[in-house]
Amino acid sequence: MSQARYHHCIFETAGGFCGIAWSADGIIRFQLPTDEAAGTERLLLRRLPASTRAQAPSAFAETVEAVKRYFAGDAVDFSSVALDLDSQDDLMRDIYAAARKIGWGQTTTYGALARTLGLGPEAARDVGQAMARNPVALIIPCHRVLAAGGKLGGFSAPGGSQAKARMLEIEGVKLAPPEPAQASLNF
Structure with missing residues (x-):
């Protein structure tokens, strides 16, 4: 069985349920909040190659916590978050x-x-x-x-x-x- 290239998790914020997907190189997709976890997951995976649900590793777990703080109203700077934008021109x-x-x-x-x-x-x-x-x-x-x-x-x-x-x-x-x-x- 081959290991998935991408992983994702869904999490709750004050704004609703968000989703994040990552590769070994960085975050590849982020889904803004919806009212339901299942809806967020569907939207997240709609434009993402095969992905498995997983617990975010520490580097991405920090981003999850930052997103929670953002929707709680805290000033958050995401400019240093590692991204995987290889699919972009x-x-x-x-x-x-x-x-x-x-x-x-x-x-x-x-x-x-x-x-x-x-x-x-x-x-x-x-x-x-x-x-x-x-x-x-x-x-x-x-x-x-x-x-x-x-x-x-x-x-x-x-x-x-x-x-x-x-x-x-x-x-x-x-x-x-x-x-x-x-x-x-x-x-």
Whole structure:
């Protein structure tokens, strides 16, 4: 019997049940919270090659504890967590490395993140696609990347944009409500 290349565990946080999957090189997938452990596991494994459930080894158990602290409202820095992004192309890895530098309670936009990489405005779409496909959301803080004008934008995790807004709220980010149409017409 061959040994599985990937392992995963499901754990409960104040935000719901999260999941984490790892290889020998680092975390390969992270699943943001859902209301049920089984649902979280299904979502985690949907885009993951064969994986077996296991107890997280100490290096990844520390990340599990950090995620629990995050959803309890503690400022947590995930920038040094070991990741396995070998399945990503060079541009995606560059985008993810830049996103990992966005600190707790800070935000940027897709376009601004593209500019930090020396890319033109057309690359904002590439940044958006990278955030939508982020295999380790939260650890690579895609929720901190907003649409043009600081608008919330989309979020492909369970709960969609509301989940993104809740995560930003945990970090103390206040998103301004959109201006009424009349205000923009000077009524």
